[in-house]
Amino acid sequence: MLELRGISKRFGGVVATDDVTLEVTKGEVHALIGPNGAGKTTLIAQISGVLPIDAGRILFNGVDVTQLRTHARVAAGLARSYQITSIFRRFTVLDNLALAVQARSGSSFSFWRPVSAERALYDEAALIANEIGLGERLDVVSSSLAHGEQRALEVGLALATRPQLLLLDEPMAGMGPQESQAMIALIEKMRSRVTVLLVEHDMDAVFRLASRISVLVNGRLIATGAPAQIRADAEVRKAYLGEEIAA
Amino acid sequence: MKRAIAVFVLLALFPLAMQAVDGMFYVSLASRILIYAIAATSLNLVLGYGGMVSFGHAAFFGAGAFVVGILAVEGVRSAWIAWPAAIAVAALAALVIGAMSLRTRGVYFIMITLAFAQMIYYIFVSLKSYGGDDGLSMPGRSTVAADVTLSGDFLWYYLVLALLALVLYALHRLVHSRFGRVIDAIRENEARAEAIGFPVYRYKLLCFVIAGAIAGLAGALIANQSSYVSPSLLHWIQSGTLMIMVILGGVGTLWGGVIGAAVLLGLEHLIADYRIGWLASLAPNYQDHAGLAVGAVLLIIVMLAPEGIAGLFRRRRHA
Amino acid sequence: MSAILFFEQGLNGIQFGLMLFLLAAGLTLVFGIMDMINLAHGSLYMIGAYFMASFVQATGSFWIGLPLALIATAIVGAVLEVSLLRRLYGRDHLTQVLATFAIILIANEIVRIVWGSQPIMLNAPAELTGPVALPGGLRYASYRLVIIGTGTAVAVLLYLLVTKTRVGMLVRAGASNREMATAMGVNIRRLFTIVFALGAALCALAGAMLGPILAVQVGMGESILILAFVVIVIGGIGSIRGAFVGALLVGIVDTGGRAFLPIIFSTFLPPQLASAAGPAVASILIYLLMAVVLYFRPQGLFPARG
Numbered sequence: 001m002l003e004l005r006g007i008s009k010r011f012g013g014v015v016a017t018d019d020v021t022l023e024v025t026k027g028e029v030h031a032l033i034g035p036n037g038a039g040k041t042t043l044i045a046q047i048s049g050v051l052p053i054d055a056g057r058i059l060f061n062g063v064d065v066t067q068l069r070t071h072a073r074v075a076a077g078l079a080r081s082y083q084i085t086s087i088f089r090r091f092t093v094l095d096n097l098a099l100a101v102q103a104r105s106g107s108s109f110s111f112w113r114p115v116s117a118e119r120a121l122y123d124e125a126a127l128i129a130n131e132i133g134l135g136e137r138l139d140v141v142s143s144s145l146a147h148g149e150q151r152a153l154e155v156g157l158a159l160a161t162r163p164q165l166l167l168l169d170e171p172m173a174g175m176g177p178q179e180s181q182a183m184i185a186l187i188e189k190m191r192s193r194v195t196v197l198l199v200e201h202d203m204d205a206v207f208r209l210a211s212r213i214s215v216l217v218n219g220r221l222i223a224t225g226a227p228a229q230i231r232a233d234a235e236v237r238k239a240y241l242g243e244e245i246a247a
Numbered sequence: 248m249k250r251a252i253a254v255f256v257l258l259a260l261f262p263l264a265m266q267a268v269d270g271m272f273y274v275s276l277a278s279r280i281l282i283y284a285i286a287a288t289s290l291n292l293v294l295g296y297g298g299m300v301s302f303g304h305a306a307f308f309g310a311g312a313f314v315v316g317i318l319a320v321e322g323v324r325s326a327w328i329a330w331p332a333a334i335a336v337a338a339l340a341a342l343v344i345g346a347m348s349l350r351t352r353g354v355y356f357i358m359i360t361l362a363f364a365q366m367i368y369y370i371f372v373s374l375k376s377y378g379g380d381d382g383l384s385m386p387g388r389s390t391v392a393a394d395v396t397l398s399g400d401f402l403w404y405y406l407v408l409a410l411l412a413l414v415l416y417a418l419h420r421l422v423h424s425r426f427g428r429v430i431d432a433i434r435e436n437e438a439r440a441e442a443i444g445f446p447v448y449r450y451k452l453l454c455f456v457i458a459g460a461i462a463g464l465a466g467a468l469i470a471n472q473s474s475y476v477s478p479s480l481l482h483w484i485q486s487g488t489l490m491i492m493v494i495l496g497g498v499g500t501l502w503g504g505v506i507g508a509a510v511l512l513g514l515e516h517l518i519a520d521y522r523i524g525w526l527a528s529l530a531p532n533y534q535d536h537a538g539l540a541v542g543a544v545l546l547i548i549v550m551l552a553p554e555g556i557a558g559l560f561r562r563r564r565h566a
Numbered sequence: 567m568s569a570i571l572f573f574e575q576g577l578n579g580i581q582f583g584l585m586l587f588l589l590a591a592g593l594t595l596v597f598g599i600m601d602m603i604n605l606a607h608g609s610l611y612m613i614g615a616y617f618m619a620s621f622v623q624a625t626g627s628f629w630i631g632l633p634l635a636l637i638a639t640a641i642v643g644a645v646l647e648v649s650l651l652r653r654l655y656g657r658d659h660l661t662q663v664l665a666t667f668a669i670i671l672i673a674n675e676i677v678r679i680v681w682g683s684q685p686i687m688l689n690a691p692a693e694l695t696g697p698v699a700l701p702g703g704l705r706y707a708s709y710r711l712v713i714i715g716t717g718t719a720v721a722v723l724l725y726l727l728v729t730k731t732r733v734g735m736l737v738r739a740g741a742s743n744r745e746m747a748t749a750m751g752v753n754i755r756r757l758f759t760i761v762f763a764l765g766a767a768l769c770a771l772a773g774a775m776l777g778p779i780l781a782v783q784v785g786m787g788e789s790i791l792i793l794a795f796v797v798i799v800i801g802g803i804g805s806i807r808g809a810f811v812g813a814l815l816v817g818i819v820d821t822g823g824r825a826f827l828p829i830i831f832s833t834f835l836p837p838q839l840a841s842a843a844g845p846a847v848a849s850i851l852i853y854l855l856m857a858v859v860l861y862f863r864p865q866g867l868f869p870a871r872g
Contacts, residue, residue, distance in 0.1 A: 048442065074444035086439045088432055099432050103444035108425040109453070115428050161443050300660045347857055350864055354603045354803060357659060358795040359860070365792050366853035373846035484788070487667045494664055536679060542671030549665045550653060 001026045001195050002078075002165055007046060007056035009219075016042045017053070018219040024165065029187065029196045031206045034216035035239065040199045041083055043216065044169045047197075048080040049073045060165070075104070077164035081155045083173055083199070089143040093134050096142055096153060097125035100160035125160065131189070132156040133182060148179030155186065165195045172202045184208060207231075215239065255412055262404050274400050275472075280512045281407045281505075282468045285414050287492040288504030289461035292418060294490070295499035296427075297454045298434035300357050302486050303344065303364025307337040307459040309481030311466025313371050316476035319385040320377065326389035326397065330467045337463020338456050340367060345455035349448060361483055368481040382477040389471055397471060407468060411505070414461060419501055421457075430454050491545055511541070570704045575825040576818065581710050583817020584717025588772040589790060590797040590809040591724060592765020595737060598804020600655050600758055605666035606646070607769060607794065608787025609673035614639040614770025615777045615786065616681055619688040628691035635774050636767045643766025647759050655758070674784050683784065688777035713775050720771065721810055728806050737761060793820075796852055800859045802866025811867060816852050823851040 002024040009017040016039050024030045032040055045051035047058060049070035058066045065073050088096050098121045102108060105121065115121070129135050132152040137145065142153055155171050168187070172180045184205050187196065191209075200206050206213065207227050214224040217239045223230055230236055258281075262274045290304045311333035318329045344363045348356055377383050388397045397403055421427050429450050433440045441447045470476045479485060488511070496507025518537045526533050593607050617638045621631035650669070654662045690709040697705040728734035736757055773786075780786065797816050801808025828844030835843060859867065 050438070050442075069446070070441045071444050071446045074442065080442055082439075082442075086436060086442075088435045088439065090435050091432070099428065099440075100443045102425060102428065108429045108445065108450075110425040111427075112420050112424055114420070114423040115425050116423065157439070157443060294660070300663060302663065347860060351860070353659060354597050354601070355799060355864075357603055357663060358799055359856070362792060362796050362799065362853055362856060366850045369849040369853075370846060373842070373849055375842060483792070490664060490667070498660075536675045538671045539675035539679075542668045542675065546650075546665060546668035546672070549661055549668065550650075552661075 001061055002047070002197065003057075003059040004043075004047070005057045005059070007043070007053050007058070009042065009046065009051070009054050016219050017046065020056070020216070020219070020221050022214055022221060022224065024195060024197050026164075026195050027191070028211040029191055029198055029209045031210035031213045032197060032199045032216060033201070033203075033206060033213060037218075038216045039219040040216055041169055042219075044080060044167050044197075044199060047167060048078065074161055074163070077162075078167070079158040079161045079163035079165070080167040081158040081169060081171060083169040085150050085154050087142050087150060087153050087157060090141065092139050092141055093129055093145070093153060094122060094125055094138040097128050097156055097160050098122055100157050101125050101128075104161050128156055128160050132159070132186060148175050148182070151175060151179070151183065152186070155183070159190065159194070163194060165197065166190070168196060168198045168200075170199055170201060172200060172205060180205065251415070255408070258408055259405070262401055266401075271400055274404050276512075276516060278400070278404045278407050279469075279472055280508050281404075281411050282465055282472060283489075283492065283508040283512060284505040285407075285411055285468065286462050286465035286504070287489050287496065287508045288411075288414060288418065288501075289458045289465065290489045291493045291496075291499065291504045292421075292461070293455055293458035295493055295497075295503060296422065296434070297430050297451065297458070299349075299451060299455065301348075301360045301455070301458075302357050302483060302490070303360035303362075303367075304458070304462055304489055305481055305483060305485035306344070306364035306367040307341055307462035308466045308469070308485065308489070309371065309476075309478070310340050310367060311337045311463030312470040312476045312480050313377070313383070313466075314463075315389065315467045315470040316383040316385050317374075317377050319387075319389070319470075320383060324386070324390045324396075326391050326467075329389055330464065333467035333470075334460050334463040337466065338460040341456045341459025341462075342452070345452045345459070349451050349455065361486070364481070364486060365483055368478065368483075371481055372478045378476065378478070380478060382475060382479075385470065385474040385476070387474055389467075403471070410464070410468070414464070415501060415505075422501070426450070426453075491541070494545070494548060514541075570702060571825070573700075573702055573704050574706065575822055577704075577706060577710065577714065578825075579818035579821035580814065581714050581717070581817070582821055583814040584714060584721065585772045585776050586790070586793055586797055586817055587717065587721060587810050587813035588768040589794040590801070590813050591806055592762075592768045593794050594798045594801065594804055594806065594809045595761050596765060597798065599737065599761060602651070602655055603659055603662050603666070604651070605663065605791065606669040606673065607765070608789075608791030609670050610639055610643055610766045610769040610787075611773040611790060612677065612784070612787035613642055613673065613773075614766075615688065615773030615782045616677055616686070617770065618774035618777055619686050619782055620681075622688065628689075632771075632774055636770045639770035639773075640763040640767040643769075644759055644763040646766075647762040651762070652755070652758065670788065673787075677784050685781045685783035688774075688782050690778040709778065716771070716775060720768070724806060733757075733760070793852070796856050798866070799856055800866060802869035805866070805868040808866055808868035815855070819855055820848075820852050823848040827851070 004020055004022040007017050007020040020043065032043070034040055042051060046053050049065070049068060053066070056066075057064055060073065060076055060078055063076070065076065065078070068076070088099065091099070098115075101121050101124045102115070126135070126138060129138055132155060134149060134152055134156065137149060142150065145153065151171060151173070155168065158166055171187070172183050175183065180202060187198070187209055190196070198206070198209065210227055212225060213227055213230040215222050215230060215236050222239060223233050223236050225233075261277060265271055265273050286308050290301070293299050293301055293304070314333040314336045315329045318324070318332060323329060344360065348359045348363065351359055371377075372379055388403070390396050397406060429440065429445055433445070433447055433450060437447055466480065469480065492507030492511050493503055494507065495510050496505065497503035515537060518540065519534055522534065589607065589611060593604065596602055596604050596607070614635055618631055618635035621634040622628055625631055625634070646669070650665070654665055694709040694712055696708055698708040698711055700706050728737055793816060797809060797812040800815060801810070801812030824845070827848045828840060831844045831847075832840035
């Protein structure tokens with residue numbers, strides 16, 4: 001579904017992404033792990049179109065999307081959630097999700113009819129809210145949500161665009177054990193509908209969810225394979241100092 | 248909505264009241280205020296609601312005025328032709344300037360809108376045959392039919408009032424529409440708006456153009472107000488004045504432009520035309536230096552607004 | 567069109583450009599380091615010119631009046647920064663625009679109250695009123711040559727200051743990465759005040775030197791401020807080098823355009839159209855230049871931030 005061929009990027013003298021070639025197949029949950037500063041979020045930004053690349057190509061469902069702007073990639077089915085929560089803070093949970101639904105259902109160059117009259121938008125938004133566990137919190141202004149709830153909304157916004165491929169950037173960032181379990185359950189639930197590229201530090205989640213794992217160190221992909229394989233890989237253990245991978 | 252109707256009823260009764268107390272001058276002043284209210288409201292759309300700090304809005308206001316003025320001097324006095332032309336030219340200018348400016352952001356955006364607006368000022372001022380530095384005198388107001396000129400104060404006031412009502416209602420619908428919701432979202436979190444699939448640039452540009460078009464309408468009206476077009480309408484100080492009105496009245500609110508225009512122009516008039524005895528004995532020329540008061544008030548409002556002007560955005564979600 | 571005319575206009579363009587650079591340099595640093603848009607910069611230029619006129623009249627000497635004007639304006643700048651502007655750092659741009667716009671209004675009125683509404687006299691020093699014979703046969707106003715000399719000297723000094731001194735290094739670090747500069751333990755507040763005062767002094771220098779050529783009047787700040795903005799947009803925010811290149815470009819294009827466009831136009835347009843179109847296009851030439859630069863380099867020619 002997603003193919004990265006030789007993606008490279010430099011910032012001045014620093015190599016952020018070093019000839020990364022990676023494939024995400026349809027239906028899988030593909031985890032991307034690596035030490036801090038490895039360039040994982042940079043890669044996500046490049047795939048979603050926010051950060052231009054110096055070299056390489058990005059193919060989505062066989063189509064070269066390297067030159068496409070972010071909103072066009074979203075329209076093609078490629079959505080992203082952020083490591084640092086980026087929601088519409090002034091809007092309620094319902095309005096947040098309705099907005100995402102609105103983005104892919106018809107033109108928003110409509111100037112007269114009030115949005116509030118479009119029941120279909122809000123019904124679907126409510127459905128998604130239920131899925132992410134915020135069904136009881138529809139009318140809460142999102143800046144007032146608890147951290148875990150905001151992270152759920154963060155993922156929900158991306159989900160609401162009905163993507164084929166979902167890029168999840170550390171969805172469990174800053175979450176306690178209970179909230180993390182809820183997020184893992186959510187990702188489990190969505191894997192039947194959506195292919196996922198998951199960036200995570202939480203190894204428990206990674207090994208529970210991932211069908212395949214890729215390891216990024218200093219912008220370079222050092223290993224790709226099934227979880228058991230990666231666990232046993234000497235170079236991976238070395239890069240990680242053996243601490244984060246469960247013994 | 249009920250409040251809006253009440254306000255408009257009061258505004259509609261105003262000229263009748265003035266006629267009774269022999270204060271027809273105030274009807275003319277009120278027309279002027281209402282026209283600036285339209286201009287300030289259009290800025291509030293792009294600035295307050297859209298979050299785009301455009302410092303060149305006067306360009307569209309003045310361009311609209313000059314289109315009407317130039318057409319009038321060339322013999323085309325019909326409002327049916329001149330006013331749509333003014334709106335079209337202003338919208339076109341907004342399209343061109345917006346297309347170039349909206350590719351930038353932050354400090355660049357502010358400076359670039361300022362610079363391009365000043366460019367438009369120089370273009371019109373260099374048209375020596377249309378007044379140049381001195382401004383353009385028109386043969387009279389626009390006509391709506393063969394012999395019917397919009398010259399009566401009463402008629403003019405009600406026309407302007409009706410147009411203001413129209414503009415406010417249209418913006419009310421706009422803000423609650425899909426388009427309005429997207430603009431609101433873009434102001435709140437532009438990156439995420441793009442990330443959920445909205446082509447942000449297009450929306451911002453369209454908002455910019457709509458605001459420019461409305462400013463063009465206001466320009467057409469201001470040219471008619473005194474049958475004279477001054478190049479100062481295009482100057483960036485005028486852009487600043489419109490911004491002051493928006494701040495005074497309420498950034499991002501539907502009535503902000505109206506309130507701001509009324510307060511600023513009303514104050515200016517009061518200071519200029521009513522001598523305060525004790526103040527005059529302290530400073531005999533105080534009336535020449537009204538700018539000091541305006542500047543000081545503006546500074547105080549800006550510095551003391553608790554979360555800054557942006558804080559006022561956050562509290563008023565529904566215009 | 568003679569070579570002498572080219573030479574003369576070229577020198578005029580450089581002279582104007584160098585003065586623009588003085589304004590733009592201070593401004594671009596404020597934008598780059600403090601991320602603050604400061605419309606009142608033009609007011610400092612105006613105050614510098616007015617101080618100069620007063621000091622020259624009081625002391626009878628151009629050369630004594632000049633440093634006095636620079637110091638006085640630097641003090642005004644520092645006071646302004648400490649009392650008012652420092653509260654604007656980190657605020658949203660709209661707030662900064664409105665606050666500094668308010669300062670323009672207040673400054674204009676104060677100048678009007680103190681010095682009156684009429685333009686005031688500022689003359690070039692008597693010993694510099696004559697022309698100087700330059701190679702090629704051009705007789706050029708010696709005062710303008712002094713302006714060019716002063717501007718170049720200041721540009722060199724600024725370059726040395728920014729690239730060779732510790733303060734300069736801090737300034738450059740601040741321009742490209744504010745958070746890092748703070749983390750490095752720099753006394754940011756003091757640095758900002760110094761940068762601002764320096765910028766004010768530069769404005770005053772430009773105002774004082776241009777005073778005899780342009781008029782010293784209320785509102786002189788605003789017209790040159792926009793040109794400074796154009797310079798910064800073209801040169802890139804936060805970059806002294808960009809300000810220098812941008813200023814020279816703007817100075818030469820603007821001066822050259824005004825001098826030669828009417829002539830150029832009259833070669834292929836009917837005289838009436840040429841005499842109208844020439845000055846019109848000349849006045850917007852630099853904005854067209856800005857548009858072209860923006861198209862190819864939206865961040866300017868030498869952006870400080872990567």
